Amino acid sequence: RQPHLEPCDIRETITDVYDLMTSRATDLGVTLNWQPPAEFPKIACDAEGMHRAILNVVSNALDACEGRPNAKVEISLELQNHERVSITIQDNGVGIASEDIGKIFSVFESRKGNRGTGLGLPVSQKILREHRGDILVESELGVGTKFILQLPLRPLIDSGDAGPSTMML
Secondary structure, three states, X not given: OXXXXXXXXXXXXXXXXXXXXXXXXXHHOOEEEEOOOOOOOOEEEOHHHHHXXXXXXXXXXXXXXXXXXXXXXXXXXXXXXXXXXXEEEEEOOOXXXXXXXXXXXXXXXXXXXXXXXXXXXXXXXXXXXXXXXXXXXXXXOOOEXXXXXXXXXXXXOOOOOOOOEOOEO
């Protein structure tokens, strides 16, 4: 499917995910951190799709940290070289074995037993790819994992009378 692109304050989308997951993080004994940048340009994205993708990754990060000492998940947002938006979700959880990195985006691949469906990461990857972006993964067993959700910047034609405008995505 094609995402429904609209001007979006991605900080608001991430803040909504943060607000939704804060009580779950507390229940799991995990510190969830999100400090939105003071200023960030609106981007063209499917806000509902991006919300789902971010929520899936944050939820997985919280699960990976459950029961770990000083468990922490950090969410950050940055604009890289005026070429892409990067949303980073980093945890100090159990990590992912290098031989499993290639499998985590396969449908029904889950390490959570009956708690997981194996759909969260494949759905998130699909959403990012619909936006012409992707998800990058860095992980080390016993140390933690970093997921980087990247969206390219691209012009968006404004339907108003002012003519074309440039939005970021």
